[in-house]
Amino acid sequence: MSKYQALKQECYEANMQLPELGLVIFTFGNVSAVDRENGVFAIKPSGVPYEKLKVEDIVIVDFDNNVVEGTMRPSSDTKTHAYLYKHFPHIGGVCHTHSTYAVAWAQAGKDIPIMGTTHADHLTADIPCLPELSDAAIQGDYEHETGRLIVDTFLTEGLDPEEVEMALVKNHGPFTWGKSAEKAVYNSAVLEAVGHMAQLTLNINPETPTLKQTLKEKHYYRKHGKNAYYGQ
Numbered sequence: 001m002s003k004y005q006a007l008k009q010e011c012y013e014a015n016m017q018l019p020e021l022g023l024v025i026f027t028f029g030n031v032s033a034v035d036r037e038n039g040v041f042a043i044k045p046s047g048v049p050y051e052k053l054k055v056e057d058i059v060i061v062d063f064d065n066n067v068v069e070g071t072m073r074p075s076s077d078t079k080t081h082a083y084l085y086k087h088f089p090h091i092g093g094v095c096h097t098h099s100t101y102a103v104a105w106a107q108a109g110k111d112i113p114i115m116g117t118t119h120a121d122h123l124t125a126d127i128p129c130l131p132e133l134s135d136a137a138i139q140g141d142y143e144h145e146t147g148r149l150i151v152d153t154f155l156t157e158g159l160d161p162e163e164v165e166m167a168l169v170k171n172h173g174p175f176t177w178g179k180s181a182e183k184a185v186y187n188s189a190v191l192e193a194v195g196h197m198a199q200l201t202l203n204i205n206p207e208t209p210t211l212k213q214t215l216k217e218k219h220y221y222r223k224h225g226k227n228a229y230y231g232q
């Protein structure tokens, strides 16, 4: 039995949530789960359809992208996951999908504006769409540069990756993260729902204003921080 069996199981279960939640079709995504003590993460193998995925297919990779355990090639997005694990030391999982509304905003190159309290329950910022990758980055170490762009954009924009656990990679799609792989998947589902709602709102009334500050803060702090009172 592998010493990483529990990590593989966590990664497998998080990946299998993606088709259940309607966030992926075919092979359009990947989830990873980290084991910081051993300096490795578990990730979906590249190009394997979800209906064929098995726990034993999950690949164990170190932060320098070397395969530590597994017979399959890891996700083509592995270097982006590794970059996020290295630079966001608080996170335990990363998720990438090609869910429809998130990708539509990413392709349009637009931040998802905060239109209502569903969004504010999770974060008070717009969901950022990153600037375009340079041709050199695309032709170079593309997936590593994608991770670097996420981290650099958060630094330059003063975004806190512990509050804003998601970003849209322009022309590509969403990456989300969280304290666990399960939370990263949850954040991908939230992103997709909020992106869908914002798009429908703007279709109904293109002039709809974004949410006012008091309501943003009321909803966010009902669920987060020392004065939270949402839930049990």
Ligand SMILES: O=C(CO)[C@@H](O)[C@H](O)COP(=O)(O)O
Binding pocket: 027, 028, 029, 030, 044, 045, 046, 047, 048, 074, 075, 076, 077, 096, 098
């Ligand atoms: O954008 C792409 C492929 O162009 C990827 O994000 C795939 O959607 C998932 O890749 P694998 O994890 O299967 O390598």
